[in-house]
Amino acid sequence: MALVVEHLSKKFGDHVAVEDLSFEISKPGIFAFLGTNGAGKSTSIRMILNMLTRDSGTVTWNGEALDVMKEKIGYLAEERGLYPKYNILEQMYYFCSIKGMSKKEATASIDYLFSRLKIDEYRKKKADQLSKGNQQKVQLAAALLNNPEIIILDEPLSGLDPVNADLFKSIIREERDRGKYIIMSSHQMETIEEFCEDLVLLHRGKVVMQGNLNDIKRERGRENLTVKADRPIGDIAEKCGLTLVEETPNGSYFKVKSEQDAHNMLAEMMSQGVGVIKFDLSEPSLHELFVEKCGGEVNNED
Amino acid sequence: MKTKGWKEVLAFTFIQQVKTKSFIISTIVIALIVALMAATANILPTFFLDSSLSGEASPLDSFTVRTLYLDNETEYAFDFTEALKPMAVTIKPVTAAEADAKAKELTDTAEQAMLTRITVVDDMFSIDSQYAGGDSGVTKGDCDAVTQTVSGEMHAQFLLLSGLPQDKLATALSGVSVTVSCAGEEPESMVSSVIKSVVPMLSSIVLFIFIFSYSQLVAQSVAIEKSSRIVEYLLTSIKPLALIIGKVIAMCLVSLMQFIIIGLGGGLGFLISMPFGIFTKIDKLVEAAGGAALTGNGLEAQGILGDITKAFSNVDAMALVIMILTFVFGFLLFAGMAGIAGASVSKMEDLASAIQPLSIIGVLGFYLAYFPQVTPEENSMAVVARYVPISSPFILPSDYMLGKIGLPEALLSIAILIAADIGIMVLVAKVYENIIVHTGSRLKLGDMLKMSK
Numbered sequence: 229m230a231l232v233v234e235h236l237s238k239k240f241g242d243h244v245a246v247e248d249l250s251f252e253i254s255k256p257g258i259f260a261f262l263g264t265n266g267a268g269k270s271t272s273i274r275m276i277l278n279m280l281t282r283d284s285g286t287v288t289w290n291g292e293a294l295d296v297m298k299e300k301i302g303y304l305a306e307e308r309g310l311y312p313k314y315n316i317l318e319q320m321y322y323f324c325s326i327k328g329m330s331k332k333e334a335t336a337s338i339d340y341l342f343s344r345l346k347i348d349e350y351r352k353k354k355a356d357q358l359s360k361g362n363q364q365k366v367q368l369a370a371a372l373l374n375n376p377e378i379i380i381l382d383e384p385l386s387g388l389d390p391v392n393a394d395l396f397k398s399i400i401r402e403e404r405d406r407g408k409y410i411i412m413s414s415h416q417m418e419t420i421e422e423f424c425e426d427l428v429l430l431h432r433g434k435v436v437m438q439g440n441l442n443d444i445k446r447e448r449g450r451e452n453l454t455v456k457a458d459r460p461i462g463d464i465a466e467k468c469g470l471t472l473v474e475e476t477p478n479g480s481y482f483k484v485k486s487e488q489d490a491h492n493m494l495a496e497m498m499s500q501g502v503g504v505i506k507f508d509l510s511e512p513s514l515h516e517l518f519v520e521k522c523g524g525e526v527n528n529e530d
Numbered sequence: 531m532k533t534k535g536w537k538e539v540l541a542f543t544f545i546q547q548v549k550t551k552s553f554i555i556s557t558i559v560i561a562l563i564v565a566l567m568a569a570t571a572n573i574l575p576t577f578f579l580d581s582s583l584s585g586e587a588s589p590l591d592s593f594t595v596r597t598l599y600l601d602n603e604t605e606y607a608f609d610f611t612e613a614l615k616p617m618a619v620t621i622k623p624v625t626a627a628e629a630d631a632k633a634k635e636l637t638d639t640a641e642q643a644m645l646t647r648i649t650v651v652d653d654m655f656s657i658d659s660q661y662a663g664g665d666s667g668v669t670k671g672d673c674d675a676v677t678q679t680v681s682g683e684m685h686a687q688f689l690l691l692s693g694l695p696q697d698k699l700a701t702a703l704s705g706v707s708v709t710v711s712c713a714g715e716e717p718e719s720m721v722s723s724v725i726k727s728v729v730p731m732l733s734s735i736v737l738f739i740f741i742f743s744y745s746q747l748v749a750q751s752v753a754i755e756k757s758s759r760i761v762e763y764l765l766t767s768i769k770p771l772a773l774i775i776g777k778v779i780a781m782c783l784v785s786l787m788q789f790i791i792i793g794l795g796g797g798l799g800f801l802i803s804m805p806f807g808i809f810t811k812i813d814k815l816v817e818a819a820g821g822a823a824l825t826g827n828g829l830e831a832q833g834i835l836g837d838i839t840k841a842f843s844n845v846d847a848m849a850l851v852i853m854i855l856t857f858v859f860g861f862l863l864f865a866g867m868a869g870i871a872g873a874s875v876s877k878m879e880d881l882a883s884a885i886q887p888l889s890i891i892g893v894l895g896f897y898l899a900y901f902p903q904v905t906p907e908e909n910s911m912a913v914v915a916r917y918v919p920i921s922s923p924f925i926l927p928s929d930y931m932l933g934k935i936g937l938p939e940a941l942l943s944i945a946i947l948i949a950a951d952i953g954i955m956v957l958v959a960k961v962y963e964n965i966i967v968h969t970g971s972r973l974k975l976g977d978m979l980k981m982s983k
Binding site for chain 1: 535539541545759761763764766769964966
């Protein structure tokens with residue numbers, strides 16, 4: 229099974245919201261869908277879900293055009309919503325009914341998810357009586373009601389306290405382990421690195437980075453060098469041709485052009501008898517890659 | 531299928547709407563007020579009837595007047611013996627001086643008697659009756675019955691004494707019936723004329739309130755789903771067209787239900803008040819008259835009720851069907867427009883300005899239906915209003931019920947309304963899908979159409 233998005237484009241008047249977006253999720257797991265504010269993520273998601281007409285492009289699932297009404301799809305939108313004045317449980321049964329679930333299936337699903345998300349006590353409350361975090365839990369439950377095969381989570385962890393963020397993460401992991409195809413959008417790069425293998429990064433409607441995260445990092449090589457020594461090492465760095473990027477209590481941070489530069493630095497330090505407390509040569513973080521690709525200019529429209 | 535799931539939307543929207551406090555309270559309060567108004571309208575006229583008729587006459591075996599002291603101060607020797615024989619009333623002539631003394635005596639007596647003075651002032655007969663008080667038990671109604679008999683008999687005898695032939699007497703005693711009508715049309719009473727003015731006006735107002743207020747609720751409901759972003763979640767399971775269809779039909783059923791409950795409240799109020807109401811009162815008067823025609827205000831009241839019945843002679847099952855069809859299709863028209871207005875905003879605070887054009891259309895339709903009904907004559911504006919979809923829902927039911935139009939005209943008007951509904955639903959289907967997930971500033975009609983291309 230595979231979800232294939234090919235050449236999606238959308239314009240609003242003269243504004244290009246999304247241009248030639250293509251990606252494929254060929255195996256279960258969590259796919260990162262990244263971008264700055266206004267990069268076109270929500271527009272792309274809406275096109276994938278057929279809420280917005282596409283100017284061009286196709287979305288297929290198992291080789292056939294994705295029929296949102298037919299397939300089981302779970303969606304947690306970035307700007308989440310519930311009916312503010314209606315009873316939570318009644319809203320859940322309504323969502324189940326439009327997803328074609330029987331009353332029995334609905335009850336079983338609601339019972340499981342409300343218990344799992346620890347929101348059993350809020351069943352009879354109105355949405356506007358709940359805290360933002362609890363509303364978010366209800367909405368995650370709503371997204372998972374019909375045991376969907378494809379799950380789209382737009383900023384699932386935003387606004388959550390650490391305890392609830394961990395709860396959400398554990399549920400997302402469970403869904404991944406059940407073989408679900410999950411598209412996750414987030415601005416929390418650590419979370420993406422924690423969960424995702426493959427990604428696409430949008431900037432101003434265009435794909436600026438795409439592929440397997442480990443491959444991308446591997447291609448870039450290890451270029452971040454952090455060194456902490458028992459004495460200042462500025463002279464050694466200068467001798468080795470390294471430029472200091474930042475001095476922090478954890479050490480001096482350098483960008484190296486090649487791994488050989490780092491090796492030279494270490495050799496020089498050793499030859500001069502410098503006590504090395506920390507010598508860390510690592511790949512760039514996703515955060516760095518993101519900023520590098522999209523940095524400087526952001527657009528707040530989406 | 532684009533409309534799959536509309537029934538679930540309908541059920542949810544309907545249940546949530548009828549569960550709201552505002553719906554429950556407004557339905558109960560308005561139904562009670564209408565019930566009270568119906569009961570009042572039924573009972574109130576009986577009080578005027580009582581006071582104007584001075585009560586009912588007792589049956590003959592318990593008639594409370596036995597003696598009539600008659601002071602005839604005219605130059606005519608009227609004889610009421612035969613006329614009062616059925617009432618078993620004995621006539622005792624008295625002079626003016628004796629009449630004064632008798633009047634004092636009757637204030638506190640056990641005698642079942644009354645005093646009647648007949649005088650002539652400025653060439654006009656005057657009859658003044660007083661019935662015995664105290665323990666006499668004489669009723670005002672019986673005194674009035676004797677006085678009416680004396681009055682009628684006095685007129686008859688005066689005409690005969692003046693030389694009128696016996697065979698012309700009945701004609702001379704009957705009133706002169708005056709009617710003014712257009713050639714080729716049935717003459718119309720004043721009551722009927724009033725009914726034909728007031729009922730359509732009330733009907734227009736009531737229909738406008740229901741159709742317009744509930745269609746605005748559709749706009750509000752759509753806007754809430756948009757502004758709360760719940761719509762994006764719903765659209766992963768249901769098409770926008772199904773969403774709006776379910777919502778519009780649900781609101782239509784809610785408003786129809788409230789309309790019927792309020793109507794039933796009025797009917798119930800009328801039924802409960804029936805034993806004390808005007809119809810029962812008239813029936814009792816007719817029964818008391820022993821099959822004879824009613825006289826005076828009783829006759830007038832009977833005539834008014836007859837006119838009311840005649841004015842609503844077209845109110846049958848077909849009229850109710852036409853009313854419901856007009857209501858439903860009129861609602862669909864305005865609710866469809868309201869749905870688009872609601873979908874054009876992303877924030878609730880923009881809703882008022884979004885529904886402003888709808889308000890203008892609604893008010894325009896209302897006045898187009900209302901103004902022709904203020905004038906009693908049939909006019910070209912009324913003809914236009916009956917066939918223009920934005921006004922026909924407010925004028926058609928009353929016009930059909932009052933017989934201003936026949937079934938073919940009513941059906942034609944409904945057919946045009948249905949065609950307009952189809953048009954608006956096609957527009958809704960085209961526009962709604964494309965604007966429902968739009969966020970940002972309010973969309974104008976031009977933007978919406980552009981986005982739908």
